[in-house]
Structure formats: C-alpha cells, structure tokens
Amino acid sequence: MYQGIIMSGFGGQGVVSGGILLAYAGMMDGRNVTFFPAYGAEMRGGTANCSVVVSTDPVASPVVGSPDTLLIMNEPSLARFENSLKSGGLLILNTTLVSSRPARKDIKVIEIAGSEIAERIGNVKAANMVMLGAYAKLTEAVRLGTLKESIKKVYARANDKMVELNKKAIDEGGLAA
Amino acid sequence: MSERILMKGNEALAEGAVRAGCRFFAGYPITPQNEIPEYMSWRLPETGGTFLQAESEVSAINMLFGAAAVGRRVMTSSSSPGISLKQEGISYCASAELPIFYANIVRGGPGLGNIAPSQGDYFQSTRGGGHGDYRVFVMAPKSVDEMANFPRICYDIAFKYRIPAMVLADGILGQMMEPVTFDFDPVEADSLSIPDWALRGSKPEERRVVKSFDLRPGKMEEWNYRLEKKYDEIKAEEVRYEAINTDGADLILTGYGTSARICETAMAQGRKEGLKIGYIRPITLWPFPTRIFRDLAGKIGKFLVVEMSLGQYVEDVQLSINGRSEIYLHKRPAGGIPTGEEVLEVAKKVLSGDKSKFYV
Numbered sequence: 001m002y003q004g005i006i007m008s009g010f011g012g013q014g015v016v017s018g019g020i021l022l023a024y025a026g027m028m029d030g031r032n033v034t035f036f037p038a039y040g041a042e043m044r045g046g047t048a049n050c051s052v053v054v055s056t057d058p059v060a061s062p063v064v065g066s067p068d069t070l071l072i073m074n075e076p077s078l079a080r081f082e083n084s085l086k087s088g089g090l091l092i093l094n095t096t097l098v099s100s101r102p103a104r105k106d107i108k109v110i111e112i113a114g115s116e117i118a119e120r121i122g123n124v125k126a127a128n129m130v131m132l133g134a135y136a137k138l139t140e141a142v143r144l145g146t147l148k149e150s151i152k153k154v155y156a157r158a159n160d161k162m163v164e165l166n167k168k169a170i171d172e173g174g175l176a177a
Numbered sequence: 178m179s180e181r182i183l184m185k186g187n188e189a190l191a192e193g194a195v196r197a198g199c200r201f202f203a204g205y206p207i208t209p210q211n212e213i214p215e216y217m218s219w220r221l222p223e224t225g226g227t228f229l230q231a232e233s234e235v236s237a238i239n240m241l242f243g244a245a246a247v248g249r250r251v252m253t254s255s256s257s258p259g260i261s262l263k264q265e266g267i268s269y270c271a272s273a274e275l276p277i278f279y280a281n282i283v284r285g286g287p288g289l290g291n292i293a294p295s296q297g298d299y300f301q302s303t304r305g306g307g308h309g310d311y312r313v314f315v316m317a318p319k320s321v322d323e324m325a326n327f328p329r330i331c332y333d334i335a336f337k338y339r340i341p342a343m344v345l346a347d348g349i350l351g352q353m354m355e356p357v358t359f360d361f362d363p364v365e366a367d368s369l370s371i372p373d374w375a376l377r378g379s380k381p382e383e384r385r386v387v388k389s390f391d392l393r394p395g396k397m398e399e400w401n402y403r404l405e406k407k408y409d410e411i412k413a414e415e416v417r418y419e420a421i422n423t424d425g426a427d428l429i430l431t432g433y434g435t436s437a438r439i440c441e442t443a444m445a446q447g448r449k450e451g452l453k454i455g456y457i458r459p460i461t462l463w464p465f466p467t468r469i470f471r472d473l474a475g476k477i478g479k480f481l482v483v484e485m486s487l488g489q490y491v492e493d494v495q496l497s498i499n500g501r502s503e504i505y506l507h508k509r510p511a512g513g514i515p516t517g518e519e520v521l522e523v524a525k526k527v528l529s530g531d532k533s534k535f536y537v
Binding site: 020023024027033034035036037039040041057058059060061062063065154 | 181183208209292293348349352353354355356435438439441442443445514515516517
C-alpha cells in the first residue's frame with residue numbers, strides 16, 4: 001500500500017496542520033509516513049499545500065509529484081493540482097468553496113461540502129477535519145478512529161471543546177463520504 | 178531511549194544536539210534551516226543554555242570559536258550561502274583544534290540560488306571548505322531519525338579528535354516530518370568533563386593557549402603534520418557506511434542523504450522484479466568509505482551514482498574505483514529531486530547496455 005497525498009487550500013484553512021495529523025495517524029497505525037510542507041515563497045491569500053506519504057514500504061522521497069489522492073479545499077488549488085493527479089486517482093473536493101469541476105474523466109471525484117458541514121457543527125475552521133474524515137472513510141491508508149485519537153497528541157494545546165469539535169468533524173466527513 | 182514521535186528534520190537535529198549536551202547556539206536566519214535557531218531560541222534557555230541570534234554569519238561563527246574554547250558543546254547552523262560566510266571561522270576552528278558542531282541544510286546554488294533542496298555543497302563540505310589544509314568530520318543523514326541521532330556522534334568525534342564536525346543535509350531532510358526515536362539517553366551537560374586544553378582561567382605556570390597560527394619558521398609545517406596525523410587516524414577509525422545486496426550484484430546504486438533513500442527504494446523495487454541490484458551509501462562523507470568501493474571494484478561491472486548536484490559525489494566514487502568498473506551518473510541540480518521510479522528506469526537502461534549516462 002502506497003498513498004501519496006496532496007492537501008491544498010488557502011493559508012488558514014489548516015492544510016498544514018491537517019497534513020501533520022494525517023501523518024501522525026498513519027504513524028500510529030504502524031505505517032511508514034512522511035510529511036513535507038510547501039516551504040517556498042508563498043503569498044498571503046495564495047495557496048498553502050503539503051504532501052503526505054503513507055506506505056507499508058519505506059518512503060523514498062517525501063515529495064509527491066503525482067499524487068494518488070488530492071484533498072482540495074479551495075478554487076485555485078483545483079486549477080493548480082488537477083493535472084498532477086494519477087489516472088484513477090481520488091479527488092476530494094470541498095464544494096462549499098470550489099464551484100468549478102475537474103475536466104478530467106479518468107479520476108474518481110468525491111464532493112464534500114466541507115466548510116458548510118464544519119460551520120453547521122460549530123466552526124468553519126474544522127473543514128480540514130471533515131476532508132480528512134472523508135479521506136479516511138474512502139481509503140485504507142489511515143483509520144478514522146486513529147485520526148480522532150491523534151488529535152489530542154498533535155494539537156497538545158487544544159482544549160476539550162476543540163478536541164470534541166474536531167472529532168465530530170472527522171465523523172461528519174466520514175458520513176458525508 | 179524514548180518513544181517514537183513525529184518530528185520535523187530541523188527540530189529533530191536541534192533536539193538531538195541539546196540531548197547530546199549542546200548548551201550554546203549562535204546563528205543567523207536563512208531558509209530552509211530556520212527551524213533550528215527557532216527551536217534553540219526557546220529550548221536552550223530551558224536547559225540553562227544560551228541562544229544568541231548574531232548580527233551576521235561571520236559573527237556567529239566567531240562567537241562559536243570563543244564558546245568552544247572553554248571546552249563546552251556548542252553549535253551553529255545555516256544554509257549554503259550562510260555556510261560559505263562561515264568558512265573563514267571554520268578554518269580557524271580547524272587550525273585551533275576546536276570541537277565545534279555545525280549543520281548545513283543545503284539549498285540550491287550557486288550564488289543566492291533558491292531555497293529548494295540540493296546536494297550542491299558536497300565539495301565544500303568534504304574538502305574542508307575554507308582556506309588551508311584541513312578536513313572536517315562530515316555526516317550525511319538520510320532520514321529525520323538520523324537527523325535526531327547524528328549530533329551525538331558528531332560531538333563524540335569532535336571532542337575525541339578536537340576537530341570540527343558537521344551534518345550535511347538538504348532542504349528535504351530539514352523540512353520533512355518523519356517518525357523519530359532518540360537512541361540515546363540525554364547527556365547531562367554539566368557532568369561532561371572539561372578537556373585539559375580548555376580556557377577556564379588558570380595559574381600563570383599552567384598557561385593555556387588556543388590559537389590558529391604559529392609564525393615561527395618551520396612551526397606551521399609541524400602544525401600541519403600534527404593535524405594530518407589526526408586526520409589519518411580518523412580515516413582509519415571513523416568511516417561509516419551502509420552496503421546492502423552487494424554480493425553478486427550486476428549493478429550498485431549509490432548516493433548519500435536524500436539520494437540514498439531514493440536509491441534504496443529503487444533497489445528494493447528492482448529486486449522485486451528480479452534485477453540483481455545492490456546499494457552502497459556513505460554515512461560519513463569525510464572520512465569517505467573508500468575501501469568498500471575499492472573491494473567491489475572490478476568484481477561488480479557497473480556503479481550508478483545518483484546525486485542532487487552536477488557530479489560532485491561521483492568524484493569520490495571514481496577515486497575509489499579507480500577505473501576498475503564502469504561508473505554511470507544520474508544528476509539533478511538545485512531543486513531537481515529524483516524519484517525511485519526514475520532511478521530504477523535509469524538502472525534498467527544501464528543494465529541493458531545503454532551508455533547515455535556513462536561517466537567514466
């Protein structure tokens with residue numbers, strides 16, 4: 001099993017912290033994992049993205065050129081990464097903020113109203129968790145339960161209320177998928 | 178020993194140095210190594226240590242000269258252009274036999290270059306780097322786990338031989354996160370013995386001097402022979418490398434750092450497909466593991482070198498093999514990062530007799 005994942009959105013949508021959670025959960029599930037942030041010259045309001053690899057074999061490079069899965073949180077990210085997705089790959093789209101649809105027909109597209117769901121349960125900032133919950137439900141890379149258990153470890157400063165909200169967001173993402 | 182945690186390479190390196198007893202850091206910011214000084218700025222005060230953001234790289238390395246002269250474990254870090262600025266001070270430390278530890282988290286060059294991962298500083302690191310006849314001990318981690326655990330080895334070597342020691346890693350190893358286990362118990366910095374050469378204040382009859390020069394006729398030549406003796410001992414005693422599946426291989430893949438882990442994956446995949454591919458990876462770049470290459474030269478027909486630079490590491494492989502096997506080179510400079518599939522494809526071409534990557 002090898003999954004190369006790119007998560008991308010606006011700065012502030014939690015794509016980097018979401019990627020770290022995914023890598024951590026993969027580690028807890030006994031996988032080989034790497035997390036690699038885009039550390040280039042990014043601009044305010046531009047896209048933030050990170051690459052995560054979850055694999056049963058050792059990971060050669062943490063750089064994901066052709067991802068197996070894309071978690072797309074905003075409109076510019078779709079334009080930027082759509083063509084890089086592997087043929088037959090999985091695209092999870094935050095339809096609250098992405099109005100266009102991919103032109104490609106050789107990929108699997110899952111539409112999740114991530115930001116809307118997060119807002120409904122209490123905080124739009126949990127949209128990243130909704131996306132990850134959907135991802136965990138759809139693939140074998142990481143277990144949904146492990147994702148939830150990892151929240152407290154990865155976000156050590158989060159209070160109980162925030163932890164519960166994020167767990168709920170992961171569950172909601174799983175249900176929506 | 179400790180639990181398995183997820184850490185960023187730069188932070189793992191900094192924490193590894195602290196656990197190895199580092200209590201003084203001076204540095205100046207530059208991407209992609211900024212997490213090292215950032216981490217040290219809060220971590221060192223927790224241990225009673227000192228973090229100093231210097232006004233320049235030149236200043237930072239000279240602060241290190243002073244701090245090392247009192248016999249304690251000290252550190253600086255930078256990325257390529259910043260390390261170039263520090264080379265004068267590193268040369269002075271090498272001559273004065275000060276056991277400093279530093280890290281170069283390499284970015285694309287030459288010049289200001291870019292902030293992308295690169296292995297373009299191989300020559301600079303393995304040939305001393307500054308002026309004069311000297312070497313530094315160079316370790317090349319291939320994972321965040323090794324970023325965490327190599328600083329302790331560097332300090333042990335640095336103090337044993339009174340030599341500057343460094344970690345050479347690229348921006349990927351600095352920026353990526355991976356699971357880490359610290360394989361040693363934290364060192365109590367206060368319990369480390371102070372070497373007898375250190376400047377701690379002494380009675381006049383026990384006067385100690387730390388300096389990098391001797392202007393008397395013939396004395397500097399003697400000085401250099403003294404350094405050379407130490408370097409010969411390190412070359413004999415401190416070589417580290419990894420060699421896998423070399424017996425009966427048709428092709429050996431070789432690289433260091435990030436390139437090594439890519440070679441390792443290409444080898445694993447190739448062997449699944451029935452190809453006889455082996456792999457050698459230097460862990461110390463200086464001293465270079467000449468012998469393992471020399472022993473296999475002539476027995477194995479082909480070596481494929483992979484590096485994220487335009488033919489630097491390959492020269493040490495060439496010197497070791499000395500014309501007795503064919504050497505091929507796959508190179509990607511200043512931000513080009515090979516994939517496992519890419520390397521395996523090149524390996525297959527080389528095995529099938531394709532000469533397009535032939536080096537010597």
